[in-house]
Amino acid sequence: MPAPVLDPTVRHLYVHVPFCPTICPYCDFHVLTRRAGLVERYLERVEEEAARLADEYPVDLDTVYIGGGTPSFLRDAEITALVGSVRRHLGWGRAENTLEINPGTVSPARAALWRDLGFGRASVGVQSLDDATLKFLGRQHDARQAREAVATLVETGFRVSGDLITAVPGQPLESDIRGLVELGVGHVSAYTLTIEPGTEFARRGVTVEEDDERRGFEETEARLTDLGFSRYEISNYARPGQESRHNLAYWEGRTYLGLGPGAAGHYPATPGGEVLTLRRTNPHLHDWLTGEGGEAEAITPEEYVTDALFMGLRLRAGLDLADLSRRSGVDMRTRYATPLAANVERGLLMLEGDRLRATPGGWWVLNRVVTDFLEA
Known part of the structure; x- marks a missing residue:
């Protein structure tokens, strides 16, 4: 068997911000509401972990993705400090830098700050443009806020991606899709509502019918194709040149750094051994704050x-x-x-x-x- 040839330089970074204003009933990510002093401790630990990653791996970033959680829920000084830690130790993405954004956190002034910090792409958790659907999903924003948020981000010069959840009972999916596209997004991520164990929806006994799942899967492609989008991944659609370069790194099996509590990373291993790469998942916030390193899985x-x-x-x-x-x-x-x-x-x-x-x-x-x- 010939020796594998992997790029030893890590070119992608994911940063996890675990804080949310509320926890959605379908969410099974590592998220929690903020409490006094917790964000400050989080930012101090990010600084330490970013410095360690820079010491351990050769890094030359093409993309940075700050997700969560709700990164845009951070106050202006906090997101500025977070970006400062990343830039100081690891640099910034040459090709693409994405911030996940909740519609309820957007204002023209905040959008301008995020652009000034170096973000060029916004991934917005719209989920629906129908108030009844948003209420069912437990979202804190309404359809008006979602429309205004996307419009503001587009006007501020962001490449905007809008998230939609499909297979929700009674959802006007065609209207959701058309409305989002008309706002000027160049990318749509459409995910089937999934009921994960331990979530509020699971405790309530909410279910998703396979017929609804398939209908949403097929209708999303048909509608977005008609509107000039191409399905480049099972759940993701883009106008030409608007694909998510960061997420393509995941789908193409590239290595990437994971920074923050609950963040997963895919790291190059020492050449020449039986292990090709390492996957490491950081522990949740309270253990991560103590410096615990999480678990590493050797990948043959x-x-x-x-x-x-x-x-x-x-x-x-x-x-x-x-x-x-x-x-x-x-x-x-x-x-x-x-x-x-x-x-x-x-x-x-x-x-x-x-x-x-x-x-x-x-x-x-x-x-x-x-x-x-x-x-x-």
């Missing part, structure tokens, strides 16, 4: 391959088997000849030269497709 070349298949097949463009073989050191065509042939025969995958793609039917059962590779 074959584990790297199955991860890359699961992520890469989410993309409409799929992945390049020759490139994956080069990066992992695993000869994809030889090692996985049986599941490749079987899933092409079933109509779940397409193989054109070295380019492997999932068909629309394969997207719907992607877990099953990748399981075939795991079992091989």
Whole structure:
């Protein structure tokens, strides 16, 4: 097996801000409401962790993504301090810098500050432009605030991505999609409402019907395609040139730093060993504040391959088997000849030269497709 060839330099950074004004009933991320002194301690620890990451890894950033939580819930001085810590130790993204934004936190003055800090892309948690749907989802903003927030960000010069949740009972999905596009967004992330264990929705017994899920999946693509967007990933649509460069790094199996409580990172390992990369997930806030390092998972070349298949097949463009073989050191065509042939025969995958793609039917059962590779 040839030696794997991975870029040793980390070019992407995710920063997790765990604070939210309220906790949505469908949310299972590591989030909590702010309390006196907690944000200050968080910012001090970010500074320490950013310095450590800079010492441990060669870093030359293409993208920075600050997510949560609700990063835009930070006060002006707090977000300024957070960005300062990142820039001081790790630099800033040359290609793209994204801030996740709650519509209820936007004003012209704050939008101008975020631009001045170096953010060029805004990912806005719109979820719906229908008040009844927003109320069901437990959102604190209403449709008017969402429209005004997106319009303000567009006017301030951001590339704006709007999040939508689909498969919500009674949701006017076509109106949501058309309204969001008319506001000037260049990117839409459309996620099916998912009921995760431990969430408020799970405790209430809320369910999502598979027919509603499939209908939302299909209608979103049809409507956005008609409006000039392309589905470049299972849940993501963009006008030409508006794709999320940071998220593409995840889907393409690149390494990235994770900074903050609950943040996950995918790090290069020491060349020459049996471990190709490391995945490390930071502990939740209170343990992270004490300096606890979280858990690291060693990723072998074959584990790297199955991860890359699961992520890469989410993309409409799929992945390049020759490139994956080069990066992992695993000869994809030889090692996985049986599941490749079987899933092409079933109509779940397409193989054109070295380019492997999932068909629309394969997207719907992607877990099953990748399981075939795991079992091989």
